[in-house]
Amino acid sequence: MARVxxxxxxxxxxxxxxxxxxxxxxxxxxxxxxxxxxxxxxxRGGMIGxxxxxxxxxxNILAAGQEEIAxxxxxxxxxxxxxxxxxxxxxxxxxxxxxxxxLRCEQLQLLPGGDHTVILAHVDDAATAxxxxxxxxxRTFRDVGPAT
Ligand SMILES: Cc1cc2nc3c(=O)[nH]c(=O)nc-3n(C[C@H](O)[C@H](O)[C@H](O)COP(=O)(O)O)c2cc1C
Numbered sequence: 001m002a003r004v005x006x007x008x009x010x011x012x013x014x015x016x017x018x019x020x021x022x023x024x025x026x027x028x029x030x031x032x033x034x035x036x037x038x039x040x041x042x043x044r045g046g047m048i049g050x051x052x053x054x055x056x057x058x059x060n061i062l063a064a065g066q067e068e069i070a071x072x073x074x075x076x077x078x079x080x081x082x083x084x085x086x087x088x089x090x091x092x093x094x095x096x097x098x099x100x101x102x103l104r105c106e107q108l109q110l111l112p113g114g115d116h117t118v119i120l121a122h123v124d125d126a127a128t129a130x131x132x133x134x135x136x137x138x139r140t141f142r143d144v145g146p147a148t
Contacts, residue, residue: 008062008134008141010073011039011047012094013054019082019094022047023073025136026116027059035123037103040116048117055108057121058093061101064132064143069096091125101128 007028012021026040037059041048051057062070073081086097095102105121112118132145 002138005135005137005142005144008066008070008136009039010060010062010069010096010099011041011051012058012060012096013051013056014089014092014094015050015054019087020047020050021060021073021081021094021096023070027061030120035126037105037121037123039119039121040113041119043115043117051108051119052110056093056104056106057108057119058090058095059103059105059121060096060099061103062096062134063098063100063130064134064145066096066098066134067141070134070136070141098129100130100133102126 006025009024009027010021011024012019022045024039028038030036030038041051072078087094088097091104093104103123104125106124107122109120110117132143135142135144
């Protein structure tokens with residue numbers, strides 16, 4: 001699977017006013033009408049239970065250069081992954097500044113997927129900023145953007 005070029009996103013939600021988030025590469029566009037996205041969360045992590053409870057998520061598609069954010073949102077030893085990070089509240093969901101795209105998803109379908117849970121997310125709002133996305137391939141972060 002390391003040979004599959006992957007996007008790098010941070011999935012976020014809010015729990016009692018506290019922002020939480022997790023780095024996720026298992027993400028893809030799913031449907032245009034209605035607009036939907038696909039992602040998968042590990043059942044052994046803490047995020048899936050919070051997403052199940054909240055019923056809504058933000059999807060931050062990271063920009064090239066945001067490797068540090070990808071790593072910090074995968075760390076298990078950080079009590080507050082948002083500490084010192086530039087982000088803001090977007091309709092009650094944590095939106096990371098500088099991300100190349102943002103999806104606000106208000107309705108989720110959760111399906112079993114082995115040791116992961118597949119989430120089919122209805123996209124209620126979308127925004128883009130820039131063309132250079134962060135990619136992940138052969139366990140290395142890459143700048144994925146138009147050729148210069
Ligand atoms: C580049 C990268 C991609 C990742 N992709 C996923 C993913 O698709 N799904 C997932 O559940 N975890 C993924 N992880 C691992 C989680 O971010 C990590 O296990 C995290 O500590 C889980 O946090 P949680 O306990 O808040 O769920 C990825 C980590 C990295 C660095």
